[in-house]
Amino acid sequence: MKPPGTFIRRYALLKDELKKRNLDSFLVTKGVNVSYLSGFRGHDAAILAARGRQYLIADSRYLEEAKDTVKGFEIVLSKRSLYETINEIAREERLKRLGFESMDLPYAVGRGLKTYAGRSELVPVKSLVEGLRTTKDAGEVALIKNSMRLTEKVFGRILQSIRTGVSERALAAEITLNFIRSGARCGFDPIVAIDSNSSKPHSTPGYRRVAKNSYLMIDMGCALDGYNSDLTRIVAKGKLTPRIAKIYDIVRDAQAMAIAAIKPDVKIAKIDSIARTYIKNKGFGEYFGHALGHGVGLEVHERPSVSPLAEGALSPGMVFTIEPAIYIPKVGGIRIEDMVLVTKDGCEVLST
Numbered sequence: 001m002k003p004p005g006t007f008i009r010r011y012a013l014l015k016d017e018l019k020k021r022n023l024d025s026f027l028v029t030k031g032v033n034v035s036y037l038s039g040f041r042g043h044d045a046a047i048l049a050a051r052g053r054q055y056l057i058a059d060s061r062y063l064e065e066a067k068d069t070v071k072g073f074e075i076v077l078s079k080r081s082l083y084e085t086i087n088e089i090a091r092e093e094r095l096k097r098l099g100f101e102s103m104d105l106p107y108a109v110g111r112g113l114k115t116y117a118g119r120s121e122l123v124p125v126k127s128l129v130e131g132l133r134t135t136k137d138a139g140e141v142a143l144i145k146n147s148m149r150l151t152e153k154v155f156g157r158i159l160q161s162i163r164t165g166v167s168e169r170a171l172a173a174e175i176t177l178n179f180i181r182s183g184a185r186c187g188f189d190p191i192v193a194i195d196s197n198s199s200k201p202h203s204t205p206g207y208r209r210v211a212k213n214s215y216l217m218i219d220m221g222c223a224l225d226g227y228n229s230d231l232t233r234i235v236a237k238g239k240l241t242p243r244i245a246k247i248y249d250i251v252r253d254a255q256a257m258a259i260a261a262i263k264p265d266v267k268i269a270k271i272d273s274i275a276r277t278y279i280k281n282k283g284f285g286e287y288f289g290h291a292l293g294h295g296v297g298l299e300v301h302e303r304p305s306v307s308p309l310a311e312g313a314l315s316p317g318m319v320f321t322i323e324p325a326i327y328i329p330k331v332g333g334i335r336i337e338d339m340v341l342v343t344k345d346g347c348e349v350l351s352t
Contacts, residue, residue, distance in 0.1 A: 006139060008072060010037050013132050014049060023099040023123060025050040027086065027113075030104040032298040033129040035226065038070050046082055047073070050093045057085050083113055090120045099125040127303070134295060134303040135317035140227065141341060144297065144319055147184070147229035148339060148350045151222050154178040155231065158220075162235060164212060168192040168205035175220050184224040187300045191219035191232075198333040201290060201325065213238030217335060221300060228300045230321050231351055232337030244334065247284070247326045251334045254278045254324040258292060262322075262340060262347035268310035275324040276308070284326045287333075293321040296339055318342040319350070 014037060018026050028034055028047040034056075035041055042062035048055040056073040058066045066075050078085045090098065100113065102124035114122055136144065157178055158171060175190040193203035194210060198217040210216070214237045221230040234248060254275040261274050272292040279288050291307035294300075296319055304310060306320055323337035339350040 006137065007037060007039055009137075010132065011049075011054060011072070014129065017128055017132070018049065018099065021099065021123075021125065023097050023125075025090070025093070025095045025097070025120070026099040026125070026128070028101060028129060030101050030129070033101070033104075033133075036129060036133055036298060038073055040066055040070050041226070042066065044082075046086075048086060048089055050089060050095060053093070055089060057082060083115065086113070095120045097121050097123050099123045099128070101128070102126050130303050133297060135315060136297060136319050136341075137317065140297060141317070141319065143225050143227040144229065144339070144341075145350055147187075147222055147224040147227050148231070150179070150182055150184055150224055151220060151229040151231050152351060154182065154222070155218070155220065155233065158218065159235065162210060162216065162237060164237070165209050167207050167209045168194055168197070168203075168216075169207060171216075171218070172205040175218075179222045182222075184222040187221040187223045187228040187230065191217065193217045193333075196330055196332050198335075199327045199329050199331060201327060201333070201335070210237050215240055215244065215332070217333060219335070219337065221296075223300075226298060228296050228298070229350075230296050230300055230337060230339060232323060232335045234334055234336065244332055247328075247332075247334045248336075250279060250282045250284065251324050251326055251336050255322055255336050255338070258322050258324065259338075259340060259347065259349065262314060262342060263345060264315055264342060265313050267313050268304055268306055269308055271314070271322075272306050272308055272310065275322070279324060279326060284328075287326045287328055288324065289327075290325070293323055295320045314342050316342050316344050 026049045034045050034047050042065050045058040054073050055076050056070055057076045057078050059078045063077055098120040103126055171192045172190040176186050179186050192205045194208045194214050194216050197203045216235045219232040258271050258275040275292050291305055293306035295302040295304050319341050321337050321339050325335035327333035341348045
């Protein structure tokens with residue numbers, strides 16, 4: 001559990017953002033955002049920032065846990081429905097402009113909120129808390145590093161299990177079990193793709209088996225103490241074909257060039273362009289379709305997106321992947337993925 005001061009600072013940043021948007025209140029319903037702002041790890045809860053007060057709303061299943069773990073919030077029991085509770089607070093506080101997380105509310109839920117919001121004007125807001133989460137504090141960085149260390153440890157165990165005849169599904173299951181036994185869980189379904197299956201960026205592990213001269217693309221990561229890691233490695237069992245070996249070298253060099261350029265104030269899109277241009281100049285541009293990287297933290301995929309369309313510049317505390325790739329249908333693919341932390345004067349690669 002983080003110290004109370006951590007959540008006080010985060011909540012203060014939230015209030016500053018609400019002031020900029022001329023909102024006197026804001027409703028947080030996305031689970032990871034509720035956790036980020038309060039430390040609460042239960043489910044079906046919400047935060048209502050209302051003028052100078054801050055409410056955490058939970059139902060009876062999580063009320064005691066909220067009271068035991070959350071500091072600095074007024075804990076409110078949602079007796080009948082979240083919307084009725086919001087309406088009661090909105091009337092009591094005489095809220096005028098109530099912002100809500102527009103990307104997290106299904107249409108039917110939004111209609112319910114509108115019905116119960118009383119006279120408050122509902123204002124859709126996109127990715128406000130996600131923006132705050134883009135830059136990690138020292139505590140978050142430490143937890144991400146712990147998550148990555150465990151992922152690398154489990155990867156080392158999996159290497160011992162790669163032998164002729166073992167299937168993709170068996171290796172993926174072993175990854176999952178290893179994380180569970182280590183007190184974590186998979187951050188996402190592991191990807192184990194053998195030979196030509198590796199041309200599918202998110203290949204589903206099947207019954208293909210390792211042969212004498214196979215290679216595997218393994219993409220894995222865990223969620224440990226709330227924070228995620230993400231790692232992709234290529235493992236050769238025997239010899240790579242000359243074509244795949246050439247592609248591997250291109251992807252490896254593209255990644256190294258992108259990482260070398262990472263430092264504060266560099267445009268995020270430029271980092272993507274460095275790797276993408278190199279791959280294109282080597283004749284494989286059409287075989288690299290996805291973004292170069294994505295943020296990792298409370299979620300496996302979060303801000304910033306390292307893509308051609310990315311806006312803004314790098315700043316210290318950002319954590320994201322660098323994962324250039326080349327995928328040739330029916331032949332095979334290569335992806336190498338590492339996580340990096342932007343520092344004051346460059347970057348730190350979090351994986352080895």
